Amino acid sequence: MNDINQKPPSVLLENVSKWYGEVIGINDISLAIEGGVTGILGPNGAGKSTLFKLLMGRLKPSQGTVRLFGIDPWKSTSPYRRIGYVSESERMYDWMTSLDFISTLARLHGMSRDEAVERSKHVLDFVGLEDVHHKEIGKYSKGMRQRVKIAHALVHDPDLIILDEPLHGCDPIARTSIMSVVRELGSQGKTVLISSHILEEIERITEQIVILHNGKLLAIGNLHAIRDLLDQHPHRILIKCDSPRELAQLFIREDPVYGVRFPEDGQLEIQTNNLSAAHDILPSTIVKSGQKITSIENPDDNLDSLIGYLLGGINNG
Amino acid sequence: MVTNLPDDIDIAGTKTRMEVAFGSGDGDEDMTAIVAKKESNLGAIFEQSYKPWDGELGPRWMRNYSIFRHHVYGLFTSKGHRHYHPFVRLTILVILLASLTPIPMLFLSSLLPGQDGDFLSKMWGINRFNLWGQILGYFPRNLCMWPLLTALVVGGMISDDRRNGTSAIYFSRPINRFDYTAMKFISVAVILGFVIIFSYFAYYTSAIVFRGEGWAFLIDTLPLFLGGMLSGIFLVLTYTSIGLALSSISQSRFFAAIGFLSIIYGTKIVALLIDMQFDTSILYILSPYDCLAHIGQFLLGIELNYEHPLAFSIISLIIMNIVSMSILVSRISSMEVTRE
Numbered sequence: 001m002n003d004i005n006q007k008p009p010s011v012l013l014e015n016v017s018k019w020y021g022e023v024i025g026i027n028d029i030s031l032a033i034e035g036g037v038t039g040i041l042g043p044n045g046a047g048k049s050t051l052f053k054l055l056m057g058r059l060k061p062s063q064g065t066v067r068l069f070g071i072d073p074w075k076s077t078s079p080y081r082r083i084g085y086v087s088e089s090e091r092m093y094d095w096m097t098s099l100d101f102i103s104t105l106a107r108l109h110g111m112s113r114d115e116a117v118e119r120s121k122h123v124l125d126f127v128g129l130e131d132v133h134h135k136e137i138g139k140y141s142k143g144m145r146q147r148v149k150i151a152h153a154l155v156h157d158p159d160l161i162i163l164d165e166p167l168h169g170c171d172p173i174a175r176t177s178i179m180s181v182v183r184e185l186g187s188q189g190k191t192v193l194i195s196s197h198i199l200e201e202i203e204r205i206t207e208q209i210v211i212l213h214n215g216k217l218l219a220i221g222n223l224h225a226i227r228d229l230l231d232q233h234p235h236r237i238l239i240k241c242d243s244p245r246e247l248a249q250l251f252i253r254e255d256p257v258y259g260v261r262f263p264e265d266g267q268l269e270i271q272t273n274n275l276s277a278a279h280d281i282l283p284s285t286i287v288k289s290g291q292k293i294t295s296i297e298n299p300d301d302n303l304d305s306l307i308g309y310l311l312g313g314i315n316n317g
Numbered sequence: 318m319v320t321n322l323p324d325d326i327d328i329a330g331t332k333t334r335m336e337v338a339f340g341s342g343d344g345d346e347d348m349t350a351i352v353a354k355k356e357s358n359l360g361a362i363f364e365q366s367y368k369p370w371d372g373e374l375g376p377r378w379m380r381n382y383s384i385f386r387h388h389v390y391g392l393f394t395s396k397g398h399r400h401y402h403p404f405v406r407l408t409i410l411v412i413l414l415a416s417l418t419p420i421p422m423l424f425l426s427s428l429l430p431g432q433d434g435d436f437l438s439k440m441w442g443i444n445r446f447n448l449w450g451q452i453l454g455y456f457p458r459n460l461c462m463w464p465l466l467t468a469l470v471v472g473g474m475i476s477d478d479r480r481n482g483t484s485a486i487y488f489s490r491p492i493n494r495f496d497y498t499a500m501k502f503i504s505v506a507v508i509l510g511f512v513i514i515f516s517y518f519a520y521y522t523s524a525i526v527f528r529g530e531g532w533a534f535l536i537d538t539l540p541l542f543l544g545g546m547l548s549g550i551f552l553v554l555t556y557t558s559i560g561l562a563l564s565s566i567s568q569s570r571f572f573a574a575i576g577f578l579s580i581i582y583g584t585k586i587v588a589l590l591i592d593m594q595f596d597t598s599i600l601y602i603l604s605p606y607d608c609l610a611h612i613g614q615f616l617l618g619i620e621l622n623y624e625h626p627l628a629f630s631i632i633s634l635i636i637m638n639i640v641s642m643s644i645l646v647s648r649i650s651s652m653e654v655t656r657e
Binding site: 056057058077078080081083085087089090091092093095096100101103104105107108109110111112115119122126154156157184185188 | 366367368369370372374375376377379380383384387395396397398400481482483485486487488489490491492493
């Protein structure tokens with residue numbers, strides 16, 4: 001039975017397409033997102049920023065409907081009371097201190113002066129900038145600027161937070177900090193959309209992903225479930241060690257391994273159809289060999305490979 | 318294990334074998350190193366504790382007021398507001414003080430007895446010509462002061478947002494394009510109005526106070542004062558709409574400022590040259606200043622010194638404002654959208 005009073009999802013796209021002349025930005029995408037952190041993954045040019053601009057009412061869909069909390073963002077700015085948006089390219093007022101900047105933006109949401117200052121201090125504290133909030137933004141590092149952007153998106157306590165490549169250009173510590181912030185927001189029940197073209201980054205934040213490629217929706221759902229679906233595809237494990245040939249003799253006897261290669265000196269590539277089973281036998285086999293291992297990598301464990309597999313699956317299908 | 322070491326070898330490390338053998342230092346005895354102390358804690362991973370906010374966001378007027386104050390308060394302090402260059406602030410202050418110069422003369426006229434006081438009062442006192450001149454006099458007000466004031470204020474009003482992409486700050490919040498445009502317009506108009514209308518009001522008030530005029534004088538001159546104020550409002554609105562239109566079509570505050578000055582001075586000079594050469598004033602309808610001056614002369618009851626009909630100036634001024642507002646609205650509508 002349909003509940004007519006059912007709350008609309010935070011984000012709803014129905015058969016949305018966007019064309020730039022003859023170039024397709026987004027191609028017939030339908031999805032609904034509500035609660036938790038969702039990673040929007042895709043290589044450069046996949047349509048992530050176009051998707052966000054459609055959500056933020058900066059683009060009108062060529063076809064289909066976009067709804068934020070049930071309202072068309074192209075026609076009304078009212079959903080933005082409940083949205084915090086971090087644009088990849090947005091500039092800030094560099095002459096202002098972060099506290100002044102964020103409290104100014106808080107007032108653009110309709111907060112009183114005292115509320116704006118108090119809330120700004122809290123969000124700056126939340127993103128770890130409380131010690132430098134009296135410093136001008138122009139003097140901040142890239143990572144600190146990204147955190148200021150996140151703080152200004154949070155100042156009015158939005159229900160939906162849209163982060164367009166927030167980790168881009170950040171140093172590892174800033175990345176870790178921002179990831180922690182995003183995870184915390186997700187755990188508080190906020191709907192967070194975060195885009196990236198790096199799988200590992202998103203994997204550290206959330207398991208819920210949407211994969212875009214050439215404007216098309218390639219996959220949606222739990223990252224591990226998607227990986228499991230891909231398990232029947234060949235995977236590679238690259239091991240750097242002293243004597244790859246001796247190690248290869250041990251691995252080739254194991255069931256999950258169907259082939260080995262030696263791409264370079266001191267490197268062994270194991271080929272398997274069952275990645276998790278191969279990882280299960282990895283420690284015992286290495287211990288048995290008694291070899292010193294420098295590194296173990298999964299070359300297929302990145303977004304390009306994932307997309308390649310998904311496209312292969314689609315083509316095969 | 319080391320045993321049977323000579324007594325003079327110090328295995329604690331303060332003396333080396335070389336020093337023991339040759340009794341000389343190897344240069345390392347005073348060896349020191351300075352290691353930069355890590356004083357900041359920027360590398361620390363901070364603890365997150367997000368606290369939801371249970372307050373109520375204010376209504377539309379509060380959001381719009383915050384845009385207004387950002388631009389207007391910035392003239393007084395950059396802290397948390399729009400940044401105006403100190404030179405711009407100083408110039409605006411100088412223009413304001415210059416526009417108030419008749420007030421000390423009126424004060425002086427009230428102090429001086431007899432003919433001297435009467436002379437000063439006649440020169441700077443309230444009459445329809447002085448009221449017109451306070452707003453629409455060409456030199457120095459409309460040659461140096463008002464156009465320069467407008468150029469400085471409108472220069473970066475929208476073009477800065479276009480150049481820096483800071484308009485996204487507004488449009489990703491519940492602020493629609495109408496509110497954004499309206500508040501920018503009102504901000505500029507209020508700043509111009511503060512200098513132009515306020516100085517006019519101060520001049521009129523001080524003339525009454527310093528000369529000790531009564532109700533009869535007030536009743537006599539009030540219509541003239543209101544006519545002048547209406548002219549001032551027209552001037553502020555026209556200069557604001559032309560200036561903001563120019564600011565909205567560029568990404569350079571310099572272009573907007575120079576463009577505005579070029580329109581004001583350029584049309585005036587062309588019309589003046591045509592008038593001198595061909596003895597016709599019709600081209601003055603292209604000059605925003607002259608249209609305003611023409612209408613101002615009518616409102617204050619001064620003899621019109623333009624040959625063409627007043628209706629031409631009124632229609633021309635309306636068209637100028639409509640065209641400017643259309644450009645402004647069209648450019649703001651496409652902001653952030655046309656970038657795609």
